[in-house]
């Protein structure tokens with residue numbers, strides 16, 4: 001793994017039709033690099049991390065999400081049930097994809113993608129990151145995958161606005177593929193966003 005990653009095919013893991021899903025290659029490469037003894041995935045969504053973990057032999061890794069399919073675990077209110085050496089976290093990118101009530105079930109007030117506004121989203125994201133980081137053993141790692149977004153001409157850099165915790169061990173740029181925005185032709189000065197950020201914090 002280098003500081004720019006690009007996977008033109010997302011791989012076979014998890015549901016490709018789960019909106020906002022990520023490539024299983026990201027999780028696989030991280031697990032093969034760090035080889036943690038214990039693995040926890042937050043925001044499990046379409047099951048990408050679960051399938052990667054099982055394939056790599058993590059028979060008791062934990063995968064949590066507000067989506068009832070994963071037990072309805074609420075990152076804002078519930079305790080982190082295990083202390084894992086490595087946590088992969090893939091939160092909603094503000095409200096770019098709204099999950100509860102659209103991707104699954106009914107609207108949920110603690111769904112991060114339903115935050116009142118951008119400030120409320122960042123406040124909630126900070127709470128979740130802090131809680132996850134606190135659950136790590138010393139030396140453990142928290143990897144969080146986040147995108148930037150643009151709404152009504154305003155550019156939102158989530159990683160600029162959120163809190164950094166522990167020591168930032170790596171900042172990796174992930175190229176995004178198969179986006180409708182990157183296939184479209186734009187006039188003027190508009191630069192489409194075709195990357196995400198993978199931040200790795202060490203405790």
Ligand SMILES: C[S@@+](CC[C@H](N)C(=O)[O-])C[C@H]1O[C@@H](n2cnc3c(N)ncnc32)[C@H](O)[C@@H]1O
Pocket residue numbers: 014015018019020021022023043044045046047048049064065066067073074075076090091092093099100110111112113
């Ligand atoms: C970007 S998706 C994760 C996609 C996943 N990595 C995949 O490949 O399918 C974000 C997830 O955050 C979940 N979510 C939103 N708010 C949450 C909360 N408060 N607690 C736990 N999960 C939440 C949504 O249900 C959604 O599945």
